[in-house]
Amino acid sequence: MEIRVYDDEEEWFRSIFANSRKEDAIQNQYEFFVQRMGGPPLYSQRKGHPALIGRHRPFPVTHQAAERWLYHMQQALDCIADIDADSKIKMNNFFRHTAFFLVAGNELKNQNQGIACKHGTSKPTAV
Numbered sequence: 001m002e003i004r005v006y007d008d009e010e011e012w013f014r015s016i017f018a019n020s021r022k023e024d025a026i027q028n029q030y031e032f033f034v035q036r037m038g039g040p041p042l043y044s045q046r047k048g049h050p051a052l053i054g055r056h057r058p059f060p061v062t063h064q065a066a067e068r069w070l071y072h073m074q075q076a077l078d079c080i081a082d083i084d085a086d087s088k089i090k091m092n093n094f095f096r097h098t099a100f101f102l103v104a105g106n107e108l109k110n111q112n113q114g115i116a117c118k119h120g121t122s123k124p125t126a127v
């Protein structure tokens with residue numbers, strides 16, 4: 001999946017990942033999805049709470065970006081023969097739900113730009 005987004009033919013989408021190292025992104029995604037799909041909490045052991053909205057704060061997670069991200073996830077899943085159809089549907093539902101949760105977070109961030117957070121911190125919010 002990471003290889004797909006870093007090689008996307010759409011420059012606007014590829015550029016969102018331009019400042020992140022592919023090796024780090026692969027490790028982040030691997031550990032997060034192992035944990036989120038019910039495996040050992042690899043991601044949180046290394047990095048703490050996923051805090052996805054806060055950690056995506058630097059990136060323009062627009063509706064269009066979410067659709068492109070979901071397209072790559074779908075393609076990646078379609079290439080794996082040994083995941084049953086029901087699990088693929090469940091994973092796709094989770095991806096879509098979370099992607100649009102991040103789009104909503106991105107829209108809130110844009111609305112609040114210039115307004116100081118009442119807690120006066122720029123740390124990622126645990127969500």
Ligand code: HEM
Pocket residue numbers: 016017020021024025026028029032047050052055056059060061065066067069094095098099100102103
């Ligand atoms: C909707 C469009 C999305 C875009 C454009 C996007 C973009 C990015 C980018 C540029 C990074 C930094 C790469 C890295 O260093 O790991 C990142 C990190 C990450 N993303 Fe996304 N993402 C999207 C959706 C999602 C969704 C839906 C999930 C979960 C289901 C997710 C999970 C993660 C995780 C776990 C990290 C690592 C965070 C960290 O440890 O700093 N992303 N994303």
